[in-house]
Amino acid sequence: MPVGLKAPVSLRPVPGVRVATAALGGRSRPRDDLTLFEIVDGASCAATFTRNAFCAAPVTVAREHLARAVPRYLLVNAGNANAGTGTRGIEDARRCCAIVAEATGAPAETVLPFSTGVIGEPLSTERFENAVPNVARALRPDGWLDAAGAIATTDIVPKGVSRSVALAGGTATITGIAKGSGMIRPDMATMLAFIATDAAVAADTLRSIAKDAVESSFNRITVDGDTSTNDACVIVATGALGNPPVREGSADLPALTAAIGEVALELAHAIVRDGEGATKFVTVAVEEGGSRAECLDVAWTVAHSPLVKTALYASDANWGRILAAVGRAGLADLDLSRIRIWLNGVCIVSAGGRDAAYTEAAGTEAVSREEIVIRIALGRGEAHDRVWTCDFSHQYVTINAEYRT
Amino acid sequence: MPVGLKAPVSLRPVPGVRVATAALGGRSRPRDDLTLFEIVDGASCAATFTRNAFCAAPVTVAREHLARAVPRYLLVNAGNANAGTGTRGIEDARRCCAIVAEATGAPAETVLPFSTGVIGEPLSTERFENAVPNVARALRPDGWLDAAGAIATTDIVPKGVSRSVALAGGTATITGIAKGSGMIRPDMATMLAFIATDAAVAADTLRSIAKDAVESSFNRITVDGDTSTNDACVIVATGALGNPPVREGSADLPALTAAIGEVALELAHAIVRDGEGATKFVTVAVEEGGSRAECLDVAWTVAHSPLVKTALYASDANWGRILAAVGRAGLADLDLSRIRIWLNGVCIVSAGGRDAAYTEAAGTEAVSREEIVIRIALGRGEAHDRVWTCDFSHQYVTINAEYRT
Numbered sequence: 001m002p003v004g005l006k007a008p009v010s011l012r013p014v015p016g017v018r019v020a021t022a023a024l025g026g027r028s029r030p031r032d033d034l035t036l037f038e039i040v041d042g043a044s045c046a047a048t049f050t051r052n053a054f055c056a057a058p059v060t061v062a063r064e065h066l067a068r069a070v071p072r073y074l075l076v077n078a079g080n081a082n083a084g085t086g087t088r089g090i091e092d093a094r095r096c097c098a099i100v101a102e103a104t105g106a107p108a109e110t111v112l113p114f115s116t117g118v119i120g121e122p123l124s125t126e127r128f129e130n131a132v133p134n135v136a137r138a139l140r141p142d143g144w145l146d147a148a149g150a151i152a153t154t155d156i157v158p159k160g161v162s163r164s165v166a167l168a169g170g171t172a173t174i175t176g177i178a179k180g181s182g183m184i185r186p187d188m189a190t191m192l193a194f195i196a197t198d199a200a201v202a203a204d205t206l207r208s209i210a211k212d213a214v215e216s217s218f219n220r221i222t223v224d225g226d227t228s229t230n231d232a233c234v235i236v237a238t239g240a241l242g243n244p245p246v247r248e249g250s251a252d253l254p255a256l257t258a259a260i261g262e263v264a265l266e267l268a269h270a271i272v273r274d275g276e277g278a279t280k281f282v283t284v285a286v287e288e289g290g291s292r293a294e295c296l297d298v299a300w301t302v303a304h305s306p307l308v309k310t311a312l313y314a315s316d317a318n319w320g321r322i323l324a325a326v327g328r329a330g331l332a333d334l335d336l337s338r339i340r341i342w343l344n345g346v347c348i349v350s351a352g353g354r355d356a357a358y359t360e361a362a363g364t365e366a367v368s369r370e371e372i373v374i375r376i377a378l379g380r381g382e383a384h385d386r387v388w389t390c391d392f393s394h395q396y397v398t399i400n401a402e403y404r405t
Numbered sequence: 406m407p408v409g410l411k412a413p414v415s416l417r418p419v420p421g422v423r424v425a426t427a428a429l430g431g432r433s434r435p436r437d438d439l440t441l442f443e444i445v446d447g448a449s450c451a452a453t454f455t456r457n458a459f460c461a462a463p464v465t466v467a468r469e470h471l472a473r474a475v476p477r478y479l480l481v482n483a484g485n486a487n488a489g490t491g492t493r494g495i496e497d498a499r500r501c502c503a504i505v506a507e508a509t510g511a512p513a514e515t516v517l518p519f520s521t522g523v524i525g526e527p528l529s530t531e532r533f534e535n536a537v538p539n540v541a542r543a544l545r546p547d548g549w550l551d552a553a554g555a556i557a558t559t560d561i562v563p564k565g566v567s568r569s570v571a572l573a574g575g576t577a578t579i580t581g582i583a584k585g586s587g588m589i590r591p592d593m594a595t596m597l598a599f600i601a602t603d604a605a606v607a608a609d610t611l612r613s614i615a616k617d618a619v620e621s622s623f624n625r626i627t628v629d630g631d632t633s634t635n636d637a638c639v640i641v642a643t644g645a646l647g648n649p650p651v652r653e654g655s656a657d658l659p660a661l662t663a664a665i666g667e668v669a670l671e672l673a674h675a676i677v678r679d680g681e682g683a684t685k686f687v688t689v690a691v692e693e694g695g696s697r698a699e700c701l702d703v704a705w706t707v708a709h710s711p712l713v714k715t716a717l718y719a720s721d722a723n724w725g726r727i728l729a730a731v732g733r734a735g736l737a738d739l740d741l742s743r744i745r746i747w748l749n750g751v752c753i754v755s756a757g758g759r760d761a762a763y764t765e766a767a768g769t770e771a772v773s774r775e776e777i778v779i780r781i782a783l784g785r786g787e788a789h790d791r792v793w794t795c796d797f798s799h800q801y802v803t804i805n806a807e808y809r810t
Contacts, residue, residue, distance in 0.1 A: 320524020
């Protein structure tokens with residue numbers, strides 16, 4: 001069950017964005033699985049995509065379209081990733097955009113397609129022919145909560161966040177939704193996340209805000225180390241607020257950057273909290289590194305270790321597995337005698353072994369909580385970084401052994 | 406249960422080596438967990454150790470002793486790794502060697518200590534004081550089978566192999582034993598493996614033979630991607646056969662190299678077949694790579710993917726997960742349209758998507774077998790390499806969640 005995560009009760013509309021959902025049909029249990037976002041003309045948009053070399057067809061098409069036009073429509077289907085589908089997949093993704101263009105009158109290149117779900121099955125574009133005109137007619141400002149549900153696949157809880165931030169030109173709204181709970185180890189990109197604000201933001205400034213937000217949120221989480229073929233994060237600034245566009249040097253830039261970053265981080269954490277089979281939410285914080293890169297090497301190695309993750313699942317303060325993972329992270333000249341490790345503030349390792357004051361009772365108490373911080377001090381420098389992950393449970397195996405059945 | 410693996414019925418003695426086992430005591434279920442090997446004077450010996458930066462105390466001491474003397478005794482305890490035990494761990498490992506020295510009259514630096522088991526618990530050297538004199542008195546040529554059992558921890562099946570090879574000076578025997586089924590992703594080293602031959606081999610030649618044997622066997626397997634703190638492989642050539650020592654240029658070198666390599670590979674496969682929770686034995690063979698390094702990058706990424714491993718467990722031919730893993734292996738300019746993937750000879754992927762002739766029935770049949778070969782052709786060059794792994798089951802989680810309880 002999700003760790004400390006509840007479904008959002010409401011999500012605030014973002015002036016300049018309308019959203020609707022519909023069912024493509026053909027599921028044994030009917031549910032909405034098609035989402036259409038409409039973005040007002042004149043908005044700016046920043047998008048980040050998976051670095052998996054085998055990106056899905058919709059990612060390829062979305063990149064092409066982004067290079068040619070500012071997006072007006074985002075079309076998202078859940079259940080079929082349209083990945084590993086060859087040239088037919090590309091044609092199908094283009095056809096989906098054309099269907100939106102026909103229903104809305106907008107050029108096809110202003111439509112970005114997104115797909116998530118099973119890899120390797122062809123899309124049924126006939127279902128899009130039927131559903132898209134309906135979803136286009138249903139577009140409305142307050143469709144975000146439905147969209148948070150409609151983009152989900154193995155997610156147990158829909159994920160969405162709203163924030164306000166006071167800018168010179170008025171109070172801006174930021175609303176974002178995301179999906180993802182397996183095949184999660186975003187690499188310079190994300191699973192699906194859509195964030196919008198009504199603030200006006202210069203296009204290059206929005207790209208810079210998006211880059212920072214993604215780097216410190218979605219690019220710092222892992223469930224299973226598997227980078228999806230379909231990851232994408234889109235951040236839209238509609239400008240409907242009418243504020244003077246935020247750009248480099250604007251007094252509003254720090255507050256807006258922080259607020260968008262918070263939305264991205266809360267969504268990223270929600271993905272981990274709803275990670276497949278998760279029973280714990282785990283922060284791996286590495287400090288005193290010689291560089292951020294080596295802090296991340298250590299943090300990812302610990303966060304991906306099946307032995308560490310199964311011990312956390314069992315509430316077993318098996319600090320030897322954490323130490324062993326740090327030791328295989330590939331850092332040259334690592335000095336064991338300088339390493340210190342804490343579990344929720346309880347020092348478990350110092351001077352190359354179990355801390356002298358450590359007791360198994362204190363360690364077990366710390367690791368029994370749902371929220372666990374593994375803090376690792378390397379004693380090599382000033383750099384630090386952190387990643388978030390979940391534990392590894394029987395339920396993870398069940399979910400992924402039965403995914404296609 | 407182990408995949409296609411049975412316990413050895415007998416292991417042939419190696420002239421020049423005597424072995425015995427004993428119980429250190431203190432276990433809830435009594436079993437032999439202490440092993441002593443005696444190696445005849447004048448043997449040559451090659452040893453490889455873990456590259457985990459936090460190597461265990463016995464590894465540190467074994468390296469020191471190896472640098473000073475040719476080993477005469479190998480002392481192995483199972484159940485306590487003596488890792489993460491700080492300076493006390495080093496003192497304890499030295500004390501264990503001293504105890505052997507006192508019991509045998511050999512210098513302490515001719516004793517190599519090996520430990521495997523839980524990380525972070527101090528050793529009870531008193532138990533060694535009691536047990537070592539007994540085990541030293543019990544040394545005998547035919548103790549190998551008992552030793553295969555006594556070095557085991559979570560292993561379900563003891564692992565041992567005997568081979569003969571005809572050399573110019575007579576027929577040499579090679580016998581080896583190994584242990585390991587979790588925290589297995591040897592990095593230029595191995596879990597515990599002990600291999601001996603009665604052939605005479607020049608020391609530098611034996612080191613070269615050992616390097617090749619380890620590189621293509623123990624360094625090509627993974628169960629869970631976690632490199633142990635205690636991995637070690639020792640290969641001993643006693644010379645008791647009386648053959649002219651095998652050295653560079655000897656006519657016997659190819660046959661001996663091949664035979665030792667076969668023993669190492671069979672032991673490495675046995676570790677995977679008995680991998681924690683394993684229900685399948687999986688070969689990941691990558692070919693048509695631009696270099697061996699990139700073939701290995703792809704092979705390890707596939708072999709470590711929890712999504713691939715859970716799908717194999719479920720006998721689900723979820724080739725999209727294999728394709729996604731290949732895509733995140735970090736190869737620059739990977740051309741999806743050239744990739745082909747086979748499951749036990751059934752082509753599942755070609756030209757960027759599901760192979761035109763592929764049927765789900767054929768894929769399911771292939772992946773339902775206990776022995777699975779995932780063959781991946783990259784279409785980039787002539788290089789190839791392969792690794793071995795197992796699937797990821799509920800039982801893996803159970804074993805590792807309950808390891809210390």
